[in-house]
Amino acid sequence: MRTAYSVQTVRAAETELMARLPQGALMQRAAAGLAAACADLLGRVYGARVVLLVGSGDNGGDALYAGARLARRGAGVWAVPLGARIHEGGLAALLGAGGQVADDPFEVLAGAELVLDGITGIGGHGGLRPDAVPVARAARGSNAVVVAVDLPSGVEADSGEVRGEALRADATVTFGTYKQGLLIDPAKEYAGTVRLVGIGLEAHLPSVPDIEALQHADVAQLLPMPTGESDKYRRGVVGVVAGSARYPGAAVLAVAGALRGGAGAVRYVGHAAEAVIARFPEALVHGGPPSKAGRVQAWVVGPGLGEDLDVVQDVLDSDVPVLVDADGLRPLDPSALRDRAAPTLLTPHAGEAAALLGMPREEVESARLASVRELAARYGATVLLKGSTTLVAAPDEGRSPVRVNPMGTPWLATAGSGDVLSGLAGSLLAAGLEARDAGSVAAYLHGLAARHALTDGAPITAYEVAGALRSAWRDVRESG
Ligand SMILES: NC(=O)C1=CN([C@@H]2O[C@H](COP(=O)(O)OP(=O)(O)OC[C@H]3O[C@@H](n4cnc5c(N)ncnc54)[C@H](OP(=O)(O)O)[C@@H]3O)[C@@H](O)[C@H]2O)[C@@H](O)CC1
Ligand SMILES: Nc1ncnc2c1ncn2[C@@H]1O[C@H](COP(=O)(O)OP(=O)(O)O)[C@@H](O)[C@H]1O
Numbered sequence: 001m002r003t004a005y006s007v008q009t010v011r012a013a014e015t016e017l018m019a020r021l022p023q024g025a026l027m028q029r030a031a032a033g034l035a036a037a038c039a040d041l042l043g044r045v046y047g048a049r050v051v052l053l054v055g056s057g058d059n060g061g062d063a064l065y066a067g068a069r070l071a072r073r074g075a076g077v078w079a080v081p082l083g084a085r086i087h088e089g090g091l092a093a094l095l096g097a098g099g100q101v102a103d104d105p106f107e108v109l110a111g112a113e114l115v116l117d118g119i120t121g122i123g124g125h126g127g128l129r130p131d132a133v134p135v136a137r138a139a140r141g142s143n144a145v146v147v148a149v150d151l152p153s154g155v156e157a158d159s160g161e162v163r164g165e166a167l168r169a170d171a172t173v174t175f176g177t178y179k180q181g182l183l184i185d186p187a188k189e190y191a192g193t194v195r196l197v198g199i200g201l202e203a204h205l206p207s208v209p210d211i212e213a214l215q216h217a218d219v220a221q222l223l224p225m226p227t228g229e230s231d232k233y234r235r236g237v238v239g240v241v242a243g244s245a246r247y248p249g250a251a252v253l254a255v256a257g258a259l260r261g262g263a264g265a266v267r268y269v270g271h272a273a274e275a276v277i278a279r280f281p282e283a284l285v286h287g288g289p290p291s292k293a294g295r296v297q298a299w300v301v302g303p304g305l306g307e308d309l310d311v312v313q314d315v316l317d318s319d320v321p322v323l324v325d326a327d328g329l330r331p332l333d334p335s336a337l338r339d340r341a342a343p344t345l346l347t348p349h350a351g352e353a354a355a356l357l358g359m360p361r362e363e364v365e366s367a368r369l370a371s372v373r374e375l376a377a378r379y380g381a382t383v384l385l386k387g388s389t390t391l392v393a394a395p396d397e398g399r400s401p402v403r404v405n406p407m408g409t410p411w412l413a414t415a416g417s418g419d420v421l422s423g424l425a426g427s428l429l430a431a432g433l434e435a436r437d438a439g440s441v442a443a444y445l446h447g448l449a450a451r452h453a454l455t456d457g458a459p460i461t462a463y464e465v466a467g468a469l470r471s472a473w474r475d476v477r478e479s480g
């Protein structure tokens with residue numbers, strides 16, 4: 001599991017730790033780890049040309065002290081001050097070690113092998129300021145390897161937003177813990193390869209992180225596996241209520257996902273039975289209401305239903321876990337959902353989430369983490385918010401971390417891929433996973449399947465993603 005903490009939590013832990021250490025010790029630990037990582041990247045420090053982009057805060061201080069360490073080992077190091085202030089101790093250390101302040105930032109950047117981006121870290125907001133923009137562009141346009149100190153400058157540490165321009169790094173050296181933005185797009189994409197340097201903060205962080213991301217081994221542990229005692233009912237039956245005369249494809253795609261989620265059987269209920277059976281003879285189909293379709297261990301309701309929404313209530317009246325997606329999200333009543341005894345999993349995209357929260361879509365897009373938490377609290381349901389970084393939150397007032405999906409790919413932004421995801425997650429629910437696990441494992445496998453389907457670099461269809469779920473499953477099992 002990869003875990004991350006909010007800036008507020010990091011600062012609280014830092015305060016606790018600093019109270020026990022001599023002044024400046026923490027920054028020295030950070031700088032030592034940073035300099036070691038830079039030395040690894042450079043291969044040869046002696047004679048290397050290093051440029052430090054230095055903002056007004058401690059992030060700049062880290063860069064200056066790391067630069068001093070590299071200068072002592074024989075690198076040529078130039079600082080480019082970019083703030084109204086500069087970390088005085090760090091600057092003195094750099095100058096004392098033989099480093100210099102650059103006369104012309106663009107000239108030193110043109111010859112640099114390594115650029116340390118210390119403009120802003122967890123104290124930065126609102127993208128790079130105008131005077132830093134041309135310098136950051138010159139750094140990116142040079143042949144140098146760009147290493148971000150703690151975080152790429154210009155990104156929001158907590159939300160992962162990039163509100164203006166940010167400096168794209170080849171690698172990021174982060175201190176003490178991952179920051180939330182390092183796991184959430186678009187900031188995540190700016191970070192390059194992330195290296196975590198221990199500075200003793202770990203012991204002062206709460207045991208439950210603010211957010212976490214599954215990795216292969218975690219997913220492998222959660223996958224439902226049949227045993228000698230299994231039969232198709234014990235493996236779980238998932239009911240899929242999806243599709244309509246107008247949108248039969250949604251039913252086919254949701255069933256395709258459900259068949260690859262590990263449940264023992266898929267029961268389809270709705271008006272697209274012919275289309276479903278034509279593709280999947282193994283599906284059980286039923287034309288009446290869901291409540292009369294026979295026993296299931298979990299329901300999926302919503303994809304492609306169009307206006308035929310009475311079935312949503314029928315399914316919610318059941319006493320089994322229910323996943324609600326797409327059209328099914330329209331008639332939801334928060335208080336009725338909160339009263340359900342069995343778990344409910346909602347899987348909106350940003351537009352649907354905005355409608356559920358009664359706010360503009362842009363507000364959800366710009367505060368995805370806050371939005372998914374708010375939705376889970378308001379509806380008393382686990383919520384999987386789809387999009388560039390899929391997030392899954394449980395309705396437990398922050399007792400469990402929000403799961404961030406590390407496996408997405410923008411190629412998934414193709415019609416019908418959400419239907420595959422809902423079938424898949426519903427199948428995992430029927431197989432007995434908790435709602436937060438079912439949602440996050442489904443998002444992981446879905447993203448991984450898309451990557452597998454993408455082998456030749458050409459666009460993929462939702463149906464192909466469903467087809468690649470088997471190889472995603474295998475990939476996770478083999479390395480888990
Ligand atoms: N916490 C820890 O455990 C440890 C923390 N450590 C390090 O400290 C870093 C945090 O340092 P920090 O608090 O001084 O904040 P930091 O990110 O340097 O920003 C400072 C100032 O920048 C400015 N500014 C704001 N936005 C801006 C923008 N868009 N573009 C340009 N400037 C902008 C704004 O000042 P202003 O100019 O508005 O007066 C703001 O106050 C952390 O990331 C890590 O590297 C390690 O040393 C050890 C362990
Ligand atoms: N930019 C993106 N990057 C990664 N994944 C994305 C992006 N945009 C959409 N997705 C994923 O694609 C799927 C689209 O689902 P959805 O919006 O329900 O579409 P549909 O209704 O056509 O099936 C979701 O799994 C979502 O997380």
Ligand SMILES: [K+]
Binds near residue numbers: 059118121148149150
């Ligand atoms: K930085």
